[in-house]
Amino acid sequence: MTALLTDQYExxxxxxxxxxxxxxRGCVFEVFARRLPTGRRYGVVAGTGRLVDLVQDFRFTGPEVGHLYESGVVDEETATWLGDYRFTGDIDGYAEGELYFPGSPILTVSGTFAECVLLETLILSVLNHDAAIAAAAARMVTAARGRAVIEMGSRRTHEEAAVAAARAAYLAGFEYTSNLAAGHRYGIPTAGTAAHAFTLLHDDEPAAFASQVAALGKETTLLVDTYDITQGIRNAIAVAGPELRAIRLDSGDLSVLAQQSRDLLNSLGATETKIIVSGDLDEYAIAALAAEPVDMYGAGTAVVVGSGAPTAGLVYKLVEVDGRPVVKRSENKATVGGRKTAIRRHKPTGTATEEIVVSQGVPDHRLGDRLLQRSYLVAGEPAPLPTLVESRAHLRQCLISIPWEGLKLSAGDPAIPVTVVPAT
Amino acid sequence: MTALLTDQYExxxxxxxxxxxxxxRGCVFEVFARRLPTGRRYGVVAGTGRLVDLVQDFRFTGPEVGHLYESGVVDEETATWLGDYRFTGDIDGYAEGELYFPGSPILTVSGTFAECVLLETLILSVLNHDAAIAAAAARMVTAARGRAVIEMGSRRTHEEAAVAAARAAYLAGFEYTSNLAAGHRYGIPTAGTAAHAFTLLHDDEPAAFASQVAALGKETTLLVDTYDITQGIRNAIAVAGPELRAIRLDSGDLSVLAQQSRDLLNSLGATETKIIVSGDLDEYAIAALAAEPVDMYGAGTAVVVGSGAPTAGLVYKLVEVDGRPVVKRSENKATVGGRKTAIRRHKPTGTATEEIVVSQGVPDHRLGDRLLQRSYLVAGEPAPLPTLVESRAHLRQCLISIPWEGLKLSAGDPAIPVTVVPAT
Structure with missing residues (x-):
């Protein structure tokens, strides 16, 4: 981690x-989305859990300061200031796993202008990436209707982005990741068995399957579509017996193949052998397989690139200077100045109805309202954070709480409206 | 860098x-694209220049091996092997900045199965990300018709992906990046002056402009659209004088505003003051501004997310085992086995006409043919590499060499065909 992960203009x-x-000057910056990606009905706050450590580590080393000074980016006074920099302000915001909508003030950064402005690029990079992945992943989990989903997209995105993507997908309800660094760093369950290359390496498919079962046991998953799927399944059961845990299909018309494979497995006595499908699955492809005998989905490309929305469109805007609300006035980009407080309002049944955001004040509190902001950093020191598993459970609860239309995959309006009340 | 940036199944x-x-067993793996992103006419090889270092650093530390063993991912024999791992094989491939098309064998990895299979995830992550950015960036550079383009998208992508994206955009012909880490690591020229927050921080716009000019001189760029653009330009010239280097417009109908701003600047005597435009620019928006008095473009979101194609779709396939070609047989995914050699054929005028790819042999060589592969690693040791600036010049030459239709922004077929000749 280096504080050079920032834009020169900061x-x-x-x-x-x-x-x-x-x-x-005392400043308040806020992170929010002006709109959701086209047709999306909710956003998912993600990345705040890893942001806290990154903000604390955001320091300029001596050689970095020297580089900035020598290349003329900063003068001597600024160079000295950067050498001593650490963030000593406050960061509050929505919990990781919370839903957000256009206008939700998901992160509030307060402190001097100097210490806050430096964090803009880092904060937006982390949140824009992780929130984009988490929102796509949450839709896939909804589409999977309780069946497990494995994240296996590392190879389709930047090598470090892959680790953050695995974390965001797990937050959103995926069960496993193929990414070992994500397993090591975040304790996410990992999974993965074999690629087509492993079959091709061997003299024939039975030899490859026998080798895999010898090494990994019958609790493994055999990839049966390297040559002919029917023969592949026969080979798999011949080698491993009907106790084989699972087969994987990675190509072809998965809805037809899943049913054919299930019938064949059953006819071979392998009634408990699971069927895992993968291969360019997005939320729509997963939904289309709902009626087929599929036990688990592997999602790769679509989840790590946000399934059509690779960035969340969050912005970091100065809203208050020395207690005075400030706002940029340009067409289509008007926002409300002042530090915001946000609550989500619910029916007695628990269904969310709207979000109320008040500038420079506190919303009237009714029964069923829930305050949406919490402390992340107080005077530069971290507040206690929920674990990733707790945030994952929180998101699951939030998704249950929105009106049912909000979970539809089709394009539509935000699941609940956000009313921003300007300072009076 | 950690070798845990990989998929468990490796x-x-x-x-x-x-x-x-x-x-x-002696193996050859190849990286290629089955197809280009919909409508794209070429791909750009990018990332190979940073891949060489990553492959050499791809080692498992003691604690990482311990973690893999304790979590049951590997057995004792494999754990010991991983502790000693370093890649000692060969990597050949297309030069960075080279164009590629469906079927082009852009990277060839040879060695034992064990040492080659471990690199799959890393190689694909780097190339799929960087090639996606470079291809989008190259289209923007074409659309800019000689005007400079600044990359300013760091905040829209993962914090480390942002650095690689800045590098890929520079490779593709961008002039500057806002990303300081990219400047430090790769020597890319950086740029950036001020955001709307800087104006809002001050008591009024003239105070903000005066401060910026006092600190950065008249060679700076003033952002004039925080409140009213006409007044903003008047304030800018009143404060800085007609010697002001540039103004920036970041919102509104840029084609109308650019002309109005040029007229106003001229009327104020600031005939040499440049106009920089930014704000959700992609290759189409840049092209639409061709006739307007714009001097420089700032591109953010669209470039770092590949402008509709956030991943390049490159795959890593085993094609040869102990000298024997191997190939997976599944519908729509058939490939030709065996190590490939590729040449690009040109007319006497220098225009590329086709790519010939021969499996397990060498293509007939004619006048105007160019061998496309070069050494990256020989027995694990790096071969001399061109600099990033040289690769950038190479891409510019390659883009000149393709038929003119290949540079059109509209959807179309690959600029030249690739003929893959199977082993005879």
């Missing part, structure tokens, strides 16, 4: 603000 | 292959 603004004396 | 395959004696 440092030129800092430089000018240090010179003119405004760097120490 | 290790389970390794484990089984070590047990059955096939781990040492």
């Amino acid at each position: 440092l030129t603004m800092l430089s000018a603000a240090l010179k003119d004396g405004t760097a120490g | 290790l389970t395959m390794l484990s089984a292959a070590l047990k059955d004696g096939t781990a040492g």
